[in-house]
Amino acid sequence: MNLGVFSYCIDARKLPLPIDWKGLFNREAELVVELGFGNGEFLIELAKRDPSRNYIGFETSLTSIVKIQKKIHYGGLNNVLVFMVDGHFGLREFFEDNSVQEIYINFPCPWPKKAHAERRFTNQAFVTTVAAVLKKGGVFHLTSDVEWYVHDMASLMEESGCFGETSILTNDRIVLGTRYERKWLSQGKVSYTLNAVKTDHRTVERWTWGETTVPHVHVKDVDRQKLLGLKEQVFKHERGVFVVKDVYTSENEYLLRIVSNESNFQQRYFISVEKKPGGWLVKLDPDAFAYRTFIVKFSVKKVAEVIST
Numbered sequence: 001m002n003l004g005v006f007s008y009c010i011d012a013r014k015l016p017l018p019i020d021w022k023g024l025f026n027r028e029a030e031l032v033v034e035l036g037f038g039n040g041e042f043l044i045e046l047a048k049r050d051p052s053r054n055y056i057g058f059e060t061s062l063t064s065i066v067k068i069q070k071k072i073h074y075g076g077l078n079n080v081l082v083f084m085v086d087g088h089f090g091l092r093e094f095f096e097d098n099s100v101q102e103i104y105i106n107f108p109c110p111w112p113k114k115a116h117a118e119r120r121f122t123n124q125a126f127v128t129t130v131a132a133v134l135k136k137g138g139v140f141h142l143t144s145d146v147e148w149y150v151h152d153m154a155s156l157m158e159e160s161g162c163f164g165e166t167s168i169l170t171n172d173r174i175v176l177g178t179r180y181e182r183k184w185l186s187q188g189k190v191s192y193t194l195n196a197v198k199t200d201h202r203t204v205e206r207w208t209w210g211e212t213t214v215p216h217v218h219v220k221d222v223d224r225q226k227l228l229g230l231k232e233q234v235f236k237h238e239r240g241v242f243v244v245k246d247v248y249t250s251e252n253e254y255l256l257r258i259v260s261n262e263s264n265f266q267q268r269y270f271i272s273v274e275k276k277p278g279g280w281l282v283k284l285d286p287d288a289f290a291y292r293t294f295i296v297k298f299s300v301k302k303v304a305e306v307i308s309t
């Protein structure tokens with residue numbers, strides 16, 4: 001690979017899913033994944049230590065994405081790629097069953113308040129995703145200074161019946177070298193590391209696989225008042241919710257700014273409503289794309305339904 005400094009972050013919204021990792025890395029190799037890599041020290045160190053494997057990182061912070069790309073580029077690494085997307089979503093949607101060798105999470109935000117519990121990785125759906133994408137014999141590693149968080153994850157993994165050789169070690173990996181490890185250790189905190197080996201397989205429903213077309217609806221005519229009135233309207237479905245944040249107009253086109261949420265996975269995108277010969281086209285705008293999940297497709301259909309006359 002001969003890439004520029006900011007070419008290691010891949011936008012998977014326009015790629016067919018699951019991702020063709022061999023095509024993307026230009027070679028077949030074992031896959032190792034880190035969720036929430038922060039400053040990226042750990043992932044970079046792993047990639048340097050074992051260049052025979054391919055490393056994939058997920059982050060939601062743009063600052064982290066920028067920082068790690070500099071490290072990848074100036075470190076001369078050709079075996080690391082990163083994605084700016086929720087780690088659970090990426091793990092479930094980008095990987096086939098039985099395809100990942102190891103998964104790491106280091107010092108995740110514990111979201112201690114009950115109101116934020118949905119944001120934790122410690123839930124059954126996440127554990128099922130791990131049980132789906134790991135190869136048999138593949139290993140899941142979680143390190144945290146928050147003891148209950150690590151125990152919660154261990155219990156969920158045991159209950160799933162898909163993992164064995166589960167152990168929780170204290171101060172096992174003080175050599176991670178990550179920012180948060182340094183922070184907690186300097187405060188005298190202990191770190192707990194859960195290691196669990198996949199023994200049995202589960203599969204998981206993917207939200208986006210097989211979607212190759214851009215969601216769109218043709219309508220004969222639109223009611224402009226109803227269209228403008230969409231601003232700040234909230235549409236609910238049992239699978240999630242979307243809100244029309246703004247409606248922008250020009251002569252023959254309207255742009256609707258949308259925020260959607262399904263199982264705590266948030267997306268921001270635009271739906272365009274464009275005059276065409278013989279009618280109007282309502283579609284997911286290609287300039288501000290989204291993963292074509294259920295709610296994204298629902299939002300295009302719903303908007304078309306509401307505004308058509």
Ligand SMILES: C[S@@+](CC[C@H](N)C(=O)[O-])C[C@H]1O[C@@H](n2cnc3c(N)ncnc32)[C@H](O)[C@@H]1O
Nearest residue numbers: 036037038059060061086087106107178179180
């Ligand atoms: C406490 S920091 C730990 C960073 C790093 N692992 C370390 O040990 O220094 C947690 C990181 O996870 C990222 N993060 C939070 N939720 C995430 C999610 N759902 N998917 C991917 N990354 C996430 C945050 O942006 C943040 O950088």
